[in-house]
Amino acid sequence: MTDIPASGPAALRPALDVTSDAAKLRIRARYRSERRFRALGIVALSLTTLFLAFLLVDVIRKGLPVFTAHSLVLDVTVPQDAIDPSGRRDAAAIRGADLYPVTRDAMKAAVPGVQGRSAERTLTRLLSVGATADLVERLVAEPQLIGTPLRTRLLLSDDADMFFKAKHEVTSAPGRGVATPDGVSGTVTVTLSEPGFAARLAAVKAAHAASAQVLRLEAERSARQGAVERAKDAATKADALAAKAAAKDAAETLDDTLPSLLVALGGGLVKIETLEASRATGVVLLPFAEAKAYADWRIVAFERPASERKITDQEIAYLEHLRATGKVEAHFNTRFFTSGDSREPELAGIRGALVGTAWTMLVTLLLCVPIGVLAAIHLEEFAPKNRITDLIEVNINNLAAVPSIVFGLLGLAIFLNFFDLPRSAPLVGGLVLALLVLPTIIIASRAAIKSVPPSIKEAALGVGASQQQAVFHHVLPAAVPGIMTGTIIGMAHALGETAPLLLIGMVAFIVDVPQAITDASTVLPVQIYLWSDLPEPAFQQKTAGAIILMLVFLFVMNAAAIVIRRRFERRW
Amino acid sequence: MSDAVITQEPARSAAVQSRAKVVARDVNVHYGDKHALQQVAIDVPEKAVTAFIGPSGCGKSTFLRCINRMNDTIPICRVTGHIEVDGRDIYDPEIDVVQLRARVGMVFQKPNPFPKSIYENVAYGPRLHGLASTKAELDAVVEDALRRASLWNEVNDRLDQPGTGLSGGQQQRLCIARAIAVNPEIILMDEPCSALDPIATARIEELIDELIENFTIIIVTHSMQQAARVSQRTAFFHMGRLVEEGPTEQIFSNPKDRRTQDYITGRFG
Amino acid sequence: MTLLYFLIMALLTAGAFVAARRRAVAVAGGHQAALHSRPNHHGYLAAFAVLLPMLAIFSFGMPFVERAAKSAAFATMPAEITADVLKRAVATRDIENFATGKFAGEAPRAVKEAAAALTSTRENGRATVFGLGLLTAAAGFLLVRGRITLAFRARNRFEAVVRIILIACAAIAVLTTIGIVFSVLFETFRFFFDPSLKGRPTVSEFLFGTEWNPQAAMRADQGDIRTAFGFLPLLTGTLLITLIAMLVAGPLGLFSAIYLAEYAGPRVRGAAKPVLEILAGIPTVVLGFFAALTVAPLVRAAGERMGLDVASESALAAGLVMGMMIIPFISSLADDVINAVPQSLRDGAYALGSTKSETIRRVVLPAALPGIVSAFMLAVSRAVGETMIVVMAAGLAAKLSFNPLDAVTTITVQIKTILVGDQEFDSAKTLAAFALGFVLFFVTLVLNVIALQIVRRYREQYD
Numbered sequence A: 001m002t003d004i005p006a007s008g009p010a011a012l013r014p015a016l017d018v019t020s021d022a023a024k025l026r027i028r029a030r031y032r033s034e035r036r037f038r039a040l041g042i043v044a045l046s047l048t049t050l051f052l053a054f055l056l057v058d059v060i061r062k063g064l065p066v067f068t069a070h071s072l073v074l075d076v077t078v079p080q081d082a083i084d085p086s087g088r089r090d091a092a093a094i095r096g097a098d099l100y101p102v103t104r105d106a107m108k109a110a111v112p113g114v115q116g117r118s119a120e121r122t123l124t125r126l127l128s129v130g131a132t133a134d135l136v137e138r139l140v141a142e143p144q145l146i147g148t149p150l151r152t153r154l155l156l157s158d159d160a161d162m163f164f165k166a167k168h169e170v171t172s173a174p175g176r177g178v179a180t181p182d183g184v185s186g187t188v189t190v191t192l193s194e195p196g197f198a199a200r201l202a203a204v205k206a207a208h209a210a211s212a213q214v215l216r217l218e219a220e221r222s223a224r225q226g227a228v229e230r231a232k233d234a235a236t237k238a239d240a241l242a243a244k245a246a247a248k249d250a251a252e253t254l255d256d257t258l259p260s261l262l263v264a265l266g267g268g269l270v271k272i273e274t275l276e277a278s279r280a281t282g283v284v285l286l287p288f289a290e291a292k293a294y295a296d297w298r299i300v301a302f303e304r305p306a307s308e309r310k311i312t313d314q315e316i317a318y319l320e321h322l323r324a325t326g327k328v329e330a331h332f333n334t335r336f337f338t339s340g341d342s343r344e345p346e347l348a349g350i351r352g353a354l355v356g357t358a359w360t361m362l363v364t365l366l367l368c369v370p371i372g373v374l375a376a377i378h379l380e381e382f383a384p385k386n387r388i389t390d391l392i393e394v395n396i397n398n399l400a401a402v403p404s405i406v407f408g409l410l411g412l413a414i415f416l417n418f419f420d421l422p423r424s425a426p427l428v429g430g431l432v433l434a435l436l437v438l439p440t441i442i443i444a445s446r447a448a449i450k451s452v453p454p455s456i457k458e459a460a461l462g463v464g465a466s467q468q469q470a471v472f473h474h475v476l477p478a479a480v481p482g483i484m485t486g487t488i489i490g491m492a493h494a495l496g497e498t499a500p501l502l503l504i505g506m507v508a509f510i511v512d513v514p515q516a517i518t519d520a521s522t523v524l525p526v527q528i529y530l531w532s533d534l535p536e537p538a539f540q541q542k543t544a545g546a547i548i549l550m551l552v553f554l555f556v557m558n559a560a561a562i563v564i565r566r567r568f569e570r571r572w
Numbered sequence B: 001m002s003d004a005v006i007t008q009e010p011a012r013s014a015a016v017q018s019r020a021k022v023v024a025r026d027v028n029v030h031y032g033d034k035h036a037l038q039q040v041a042i043d044v045p046e047k048a049v050t051a052f053i054g055p056s057g058c059g060k061s062t063f064l065r066c067i068n069r070m071n072d073t074i075p076i077c078r079v080t081g082h083i084e085v086d087g088r089d090i091y092d093p094e095i096d097v098v099q100l101r102a103r104v105g106m107v108f109q110k111p112n113p114f115p116k117s118i119y120e121n122v123a124y125g126p127r128l129h130g131l132a133s134t135k136a137e138l139d140a141v142v143e144d145a146l147r148r149a150s151l152w153n154e155v156n157d158r159l160d161q162p163g164t165g166l167s168g169g170q171q172q173r174l175c176i177a178r179a180i181a182v183n184p185e186i187i188l189m190d191e192p193c194s195a196l197d198p199i200a201t202a203r204i205e206e207l208i209d210e211l212i213e214n215f216t217i218i219i220v221t222h223s224m225q226q227a228a229r230v231s232q233r234t235a236f237f238h239m240g241r242l243v244e245e246g247p248t249e250q251i252f253s254n255p256k257d258r259r260t261q262d263y264i265t266g267r268f269g
Numbered sequence C: 001m002t003l004l005y006f007l008i009m010a011l012l013t014a015g016a017f018v019a020a021r022r023r024a025v026a027v028a029g030g031h032q033a034a035l036h037s038r039p040n041h042h043g044y045l046a047a048f049a050v051l052l053p054m055l056a057i058f059s060f061g062m063p064f065v066e067r068a069a070k071s072a073a074f075a076t077m078p079a080e081i082t083a084d085v086l087k088r089a090v091a092t093r094d095i096e097n098f099a100t101g102k103f104a105g106e107a108p109r110a111v112k113e114a115a116a117a118l119t120s121t122r123e124n125g126r127a128t129v130f131g132l133g134l135l136t137a138a139a140g141f142l143l144v145r146g147r148i149t150l151a152f153r154a155r156n157r158f159e160a161v162v163r164i165i166l167i168a169c170a171a172i173a174v175l176t177t178i179g180i181v182f183s184v185l186f187e188t189f190r191f192f193f194d195p196s197l198k199g200r201p202t203v204s205e206f207l208f209g210t211e212w213n214p215q216a217a218m219r220a221d222q223g224d225i226r227t228a229f230g231f232l233p234l235l236t237g238t239l240l241i242t243l244i245a246m247l248v249a250g251p252l253g254l255f256s257a258i259y260l261a262e263y264a265g266p267r268v269r270g271a272a273k274p275v276l277e278i279l280a281g282i283p284t285v286v287l288g289f290f291a292a293l294t295v296a297p298l299v300r301a302a303g304e305r306m307g308l309d310v311a312s313e314s315a316l317a318a319g320l321v322m323g324m325m326i327i328p329f330i331s332s333l334a335d336d337v338i339n340a341v342p343q344s345l346r347d348g349a350y351a352l353g354s355t356k357s358e359t360i361r362r363v364v365l366p367a368a369l370p371g372i373v374s375a376f377m378l379a380v381s382r383a384v385g386e387t388m389i390v391v392m393a394a395g396l397a398a399k400l401s402f403n404p405l406d407a408v409t410t411i412t413v414q415i416k417t418i419l420v421g422d423q424e425f426d427s428a429k430t431l432a433a434f435a436l437g438f439v440l441f442f443v444t445l446v447l448n449v450i451a452l453q454i455v456r457r458y459r460e461q462y463d
């Protein structure tokens, strides 16, 4: 009995046919669409997860390097007459002293062959303008160190720091044969005993060929769009490049759109400007002792073309030398946490923003929790059920969905303009954010109060408590965990809120750490916004670092909310 | 194969007049840890009304939902045992639930019309299963189903109005029309009249009488009178077990089991 | 000063509580039951009688003093400075800095004089506030203390006060709305109808103008740059980005919700819910950073590969990331709505032989449609009002374009751009921001009210 037997004849129509081919096809199609529909759901969820993962990985990858900084570790002696000629050990005088000669001399001692003012300047500009700040503080604290040799950390500039943080910028390979330079300074020609540069030369020609290809396509596109001039221009360039690429053995001039090539020999470094298969001409970046034949030499490449980086070949040469001689140290970036904002990326920190955030959150918390909870108590327990209460309820629900920037307008018009409260102050920021999260807290508190069973209140009323006593003594304590989770979620929201604070002036560039709720200050999310707008890559990194910090705060807050919910919230 | 199973059945109390449409053996149902149905075995005759009675929570609905595998939609529900429709094991992995349910329709305790027009409610099933290829055909199917559910005269002028706007009794008949529009072989009814007033109930009962010409009907009811009025056979469930099953007159006049007797005389339940 | 005031306030409040409590005990003379109210209630009442007036005097007095001090300072200044907004702002900063000893270098005499006026008025004013605070505290306390008798209904009085405080707290939410409406409406009205305002547009110029160039209003002397307050390009820009966001978030959010509500087992739900919650909790400034520095370059690079001309601040990038922001919003609202569809409807569909997806598509979704529509409306309202993502990733120049690869600007971007930095309240440019704020508030309010109403009715239907 494997077949389903036909059932009795139906009165009007035949029974549903399930065995015919048409029916089988139909059912198969239906199941296919079922699978498709289900797959859509899976795709949607996966895409969302992917988005989030991409976002987090991107931010973390960009931001993690901010927690390390690079410094030079050098031996310096700060002479008495440079820093404290009066000998009074006066802190202000020590802080005001000019330590440029000291750092300059220490760096010249660490890098050979730096002659002349411009070379000195190139070298010392590798340091941050605030490089000696730590040293000076140390000398203020321990003045007896003045005049004695010290080992100290000197913070590098943001460009130098970023150079060390970027991976695979410099490659180096042993050279074939014997290399003989014809001089030790200025422009020199290095001659090889065999065609050791042939591979590199070929690579340059290949790059030219590729560029020519791109230019040709561009020329075609321009021609199609009717930009005749541009098309001609591109075509000419393409032809020139193609010709260069075709001339297999002709010398090549290296410009700044190609990776920089250098020859390292005898402890020195020559930057190649013209390249042939077995000969190169260039300038000496780091000196070597004599112009003789070197069997042990290397080809070094700074892979990123000079036009795409902010740091010159000479600077890289110095930095690489310092690194090779063990003078560069990577360390935890404490300054990021201890200083306020700065125009110099390597000196900028988030302390000011953190303290500003703390003040602002304090104001918000102190205002919105009592007001929110009391309002919730009123609406849930005391308010008569009439039109006005209804209106308040509708109003609160709508307020929760009003765009946050509108609250900024409110703050600007009412708090700043009408009440004349100080601009940029945590006081006003806190007020605005309190109004912003108030609906959230009221809604959460109402839900918490509502979930307390009426029997508890009735029991209190039964022993002669007044309505208010019953609510404040029995209902409210039982609702505290729910109110707390609501509050934490509301505060987490406030912590990340940016737009309304921009309008009340919390976007000013503020170096000082605010001391009171009326001081001008900024907050973490606004600091993120400000930094993200700056062009220096180091500030981009700071932005991502600050974001990581903020996400950690948010994560901790939300985790706390979840823990409270799990541990304390009773199911009645 | 099913014949063999049937001859093994020892507790067959009365001769089954017509062929057995549904045959169940050793059916056990668990909701999580709860053992809701134990060792249920029954033959349901074709083109007749079988009533399931028993106290609340005894598992009537649970068993009914086994017959068209509606229990599949409850994640914690686990069904074991053997249920055949027309001799084919419906829990066989080969069996397609969707087609099974098209052959075994169901009407629920609370009328549950879709929030669509009356026409769309009835047309839903036929469209799903491709029973009509043209609009005219579909119109005919809808009209036929509504007529057989004796609802046509009341709604033929407002087919495009929402089904949720009908009265409770009309809604329930709409749900019946919706079920029979697919032309199933079996209709399961889970307390179809419990939300209705006596007049609406009477209409549905009349309808059931008409429907057995073409359909096999299983009805769960809490009303002993209703069971007596509409059914040819009655099965009494108690605490997850099928206690007794037989021709309706016999169950009501001369029950074998003490518990059945207590129940129908109103001593518990 | 502030700290001192609050310290004294705390001490006085505590003192009033203790004193009134003692007094009540003394009045009862050992028969505490004879008191109508517990001694504690007398204490609470006295404490409130001290605390509330002191708080009120401080929070209304201090801003008033600041105002007075500032106008006293300006009174010493020539009118040409106080009349010009920018000069006034500079002067304010100088005076404030001088008064607090932060002025770098030698201050001009005018500044010194003004600072002196500022300081003296401020000191006097603060002393007055201080004195008034103490006075009202004393009066409040004495009032309560004088009335403590056996029959005094301290508890009822106290509860009446609490009641008023409760109502006041609930009223703050309403006051906020009124404040918003008042501030945007008032300035908007001035923007269109204040006859003393130079360069103001008519309502129809604003609503139907196709050019937006508020910047020129600042330089009234440069006659050749045309000021324009045509709102249309902002509207189209906002709608374009919102549309892109909804095209991303609508399907993704809805299908996520459907999968979670109908298909997913507890394990998948347990994994997917936190993902959505984290995404919902990410501040928009972070998303803006992501949009501007990661997504926009990617979009641009992808476009260039296909030979398309993509603006570096394309609407597409901002819209995509805004869509990301809205996915969890739609999915959680839709999840609720789908779960509210009664199981009996699903059962009805299954019993007719529907597959799961047929049940969802033909029965569950149509039944949930009002709720889903309102979820989409709320999401649109979110997108229209979102600021940071567009501030960081969308353009500044108003352009009437529907090309997602163009840079367009939005209402919120313009509000932010106009209002950040120094602003004068009497220029058409500043007021234009409030007019935009009014439009924004109005549009989102209408969307929200309708959506919330639909949801409400929907819930009632299935309750």
Ligand SMILES: Nc1ncnc2c1ncn2[C@@H]1O[C@H](COP(=O)(O)OP(=O)(O)OP(=O)(O)O)[C@@H](O)[C@H]1O
Residues within 6 Å of the ligand: B031, B034, B036, B054, B055, B056, B057, B058, B059, B060, B061, B062, B063, B074
């Ligand atoms: N979805 C479910 N999850 C868990 N347990 C269930 C579920 N449905 C039913 N049960 C349990 O299974 C048992 C049988 O339920 P069933 O609904 O079949 O009873 P019934 O006989 O139809 O009762 P009634 O006459 O009240 O409808 C009951 O104890 C019930 O608690």
Ligand SMILES: [Mg+2]
Residues within 6 Å of the ligand: B060, B061, B062, B190
């Ligand atoms: Mg039942």
